[in-house]
Amino acid sequence: MMSLPFLFFACGLGAAWLSHRGVAMGFWFVGLVAMLVLFRVHVTEVLNIAL
Amino acid sequence: MSADLSRLLNALGLVAIGTVLALAFVDQVWFRDLPCGQCILQRAGFFAAGFGIALNVIFGPKPSHYGIAILGAMAGGAISLYQTLMYIVPGTGSYGNAIFGLHLYTWAFFAFALTIIGCAIMMLDDRQFARTAPMSARLRVLPLSALLLFMALVVANIFSTVALCGGGLCPANPADYIMFAASPV
Numbered sequence: 001m002m003s004l005p006f007l008f009f010a011c012g013l014g015a016a017w018l019s020h021r022g023v024a025m026g027f028w029f030v031g032l033v034a035m036l037v038l039f040r041v042h043v044t045e046v047l048n049i050a051l
Numbered sequence: 052m053s054a055d056l057s058r059l060l061n062a063l064g065l066v067a068i069g070t071v072l073a074l075a076f077v078d079q080v081w082f083r084d085l086p087c088g089q090c091i092l093q094r095a096g097f098f099a100a101g102f103g104i105a106l107n108v109i110f111g112p113k114p115s116h117y118g119i120a121i122l123g124a125m126a127g128g129a130i131s132l133y134q135t136l137m138y139i140v141p142g143t144g145s146y147g148n149a150i151f152g153l154h155l156y157t158w159a160f161f162a163f164a165l166t167i168i169g170c171a172i173m174m175l176d177d178r179q180f181a182r183t184a185p186m187s188a189r190l191r192v193l194p195l196s197a198l199l200l201f202m203a204l205v206v207a208n209i210f211s212t213v214a215l216c217g218g219g220l221c222p223a224n225p226a227d228y229i230m231f232a233a234s235p236v
Contacts, residue, residue: 002088002221003212005095009102010205016109017198028102028119032126035095039130041220042088047136048143 005035054111057179058194061107064169065197068101071162072204075155079211084147085228088221089134091212093159096127098205100166105201108194112179117170124170128163131156146224 012027052060075094078084086094103120107113134156138145145154173179215221217229 001219002091002216003209005092006098006205006209006212009095009098010202010209012102013105013198013202013205016106017202019109021106021110024102024106025115025119028099028123031095031102032099032123035092035099036126038220039089039092039126039133042092042223043133044223045137047133049136049140 005031052176052179054179057112058108061104062194062197065101065104065201068097069200069204072097085225087146087223089130091221092130093127094208096130099123099126101201117174120170121167124163124166128160131159135160
């Protein structure tokens with residue numbers, strides 16, 4: 001599951017290499033969302049700092 | 052700045068990001084400093100940022116490509132900032148080896164900030180967006196090499212992450228590669 005962002009970015013780079021710019025940007029967006037969702041899952045504790 | 056010069060500078064930026072990711076691999080393989088879950092997500096952040104720069108190299112410079120790079124760097128920077136703040140209070144520990152006195156997540160935050168600043172500076176020159184003609188052949192070696200390095204690194208990260216974490220989430224403090232660990236009898 002953690003390799004999903006890399007997989008989407010790899011697909012996007014492949015699409016860009018084949019000159020499909022829109023598809024590449026779509027893969028980038030999905031990869032970014034997957035990355036942020038995985039980050040949310042990994043954040044298990046509130047930061048113990050005072051700002 | 053011409054579109055060709057912009058592409059060359061973007062290729063240099065892509066090489067810089069590729070170097071950061073390659074050094075992370077060296078730290079992982081040579082020094083057995085296995086990346087945690089958030090460390091892997093920061094690597095993904097470098098790919099998210101480098102993606103926009105790679106689009107500049109392939110299709111020519113466009114504001115939307117710089118936007119992609121900045122958004123990717125912001126997402127990666129948020130992750131590295133979270134991890135930096137986790138350990139910022141003295142006595143709360145750290146993760147991984149320190150390099151030149153700073154841990155990798157702190158260096159990553161600086162690298163993401165530099166990426167954003169670099170993209171913002173590059174966007175100041177509008178002349179690069181005027182023409183998107185194919186790049187002249189004699190200038191293609193560096194961009195091609197940078198792209199191939201970036202693509203090889205993203206594929207390597209897919210295999211590395213699957214080997215380290217299997218099909219699920221990565222442990223917060225991995226001791227070994229899940230795929231290569233001896234199964235209990």
